[in-house]
Amino acid sequence: MKALGRRELMALAGGGLAVAAFSAARAQAPASAGAPSPKLLDELVAANRILADQGVVDGFGHVSARHDKRPDRFLLARSMAPGLVTPADIMEFDLDGVAVDPRGRTPYIERFIHSEIFRARADVGAVVHSHNPALIPFGVSKVPLRPVYHMASFLGAGAPVFEIREVAGPQSDMLIRDVRLGRALARTLGRSTVALMRGHGAVVVGDNVKTAVMHAVYAQIDAVVQAQAMQLGPVTYLNPSEAAKIAPQNDALVDKNWDLWRAHALK
Numbered sequence: 190m191k192a193l194g195r196r197e198l199m200a201l202a203g204g205g206l207a208v209a210a211f212s213a214a215r216a217q218a219p220a221s222a223g224a225p226s227p228k229l230l231d232e233l234v235a236a237n238r239i240l241a242d243q244g245v246v247d248g249f250g251h252v253s254a255r256h257d258k259r260p261d262r263f264l265l266a267r268s269m270a271p272g273l274v275t276p277a278d279i280m281e282f283d284l285d286g287v288a289v290d291p292r293g294r295t296p297y298i299e300r301f302i303h304s305e306i307f308r309a310r311a312d313v314g315a316v317v318h319s320h321n322p323a324l325i326p327f328g329v330s331k332v333p334l335r336p337v338y339h340m341a342s343f344l345g346a347g348a349p350v351f352e353i354r355e356v357a358g359p360q361s362d363m364l365i366r367d368v369r370l371g372r373a374l375a376r377t378l379g380r381s382t383v384a385l386m387r388g389h390g391a392v393v394v395g396d397n398v399k400t401a402v403m404h405a406v407y408a409q410i411d412a413v414v415q416a417q418a419m420q421l422g423p424v425t426y427l428n429p430s431e432a433a434k435i436a437p438q439n440d441a442l443v444d445k446n447w448d449l450w451r452a453h454a455l456k
């Protein structure tokens with residue numbers, strides 16, 4: 190290897206300075222993207238309430254939204270029951286899962302589910318994580334979750350199962366508690382709308398808050414209906430063509446459900 194010339198040495202020194210400056214910046218809280226639009230904040234609070242009201246989440250589970258001012262920031266409530274979330278509980282995070290301005294609020298341990306899906310999927314605007322019991326059987330058995338009816342057409346893209354043992358070994362606590370596990374889960378999700386987490390729950394995404402909530406509600410209903418149908422005998426599912434055709438139509442009409450669910454959850 191040839192000796193480094195003066196120019197290369199200067200470049201290396203400059204790189205070192207840049208690394209030092211970067212490290213110093215990382216020691217501080219990430220910069221805020223500023224206040225999200227009132228509409229987005231309102232939708233995210235409503236999403237928390239709706240998911241609880243519809244039985245998708247209980248005291249656990251969470252829903253996030255990508256910040257409308259910066260795609261590398263997202264919004265997520267502090268660690269609390271979704272059904273009780275108010276605007277003051279919504280925190281801002283960067284894509285490493287670091288809170289911008291915690292102000293004493295405790296974040297969800299599993300915020301890396303959200304940060305890594307937002308990082309991997311530019312098309313995703315909102316992420317729901319639940320421990321929805323209707324979905325658990327499809328994560329622990331060999332039966333794939335599939336679209337039984339048109340409202341769950343987004344399942345036509347498949348619902349892959351995340352096996353945490355493949356990443357964390359046999360002695361994890363099942364939680365997505367760091368970047369590495371979040372990244373592995375995002376990899377399992379791939380281009381799908383739903384990923385099941387074996388023995389834990391699921392993640393469901395949408396291109397905005399409303400569609401993510403709608404997908405989470407219908408993933409739950411489809412799981413119940415599929416289990417019922419399978420007890421009757423062989424099941425005919427939507428074929429890929431049918432599923433692909435109806436999915437965008439449902440998303441375009443999301444306000445019909447959203448208005449109904451919101452009124453019920455916030456009454």
Ligand SMILES: [Zn+2]
Pocket residue numbers: 299318319320364389390
């Ligand atoms: Zn969880």
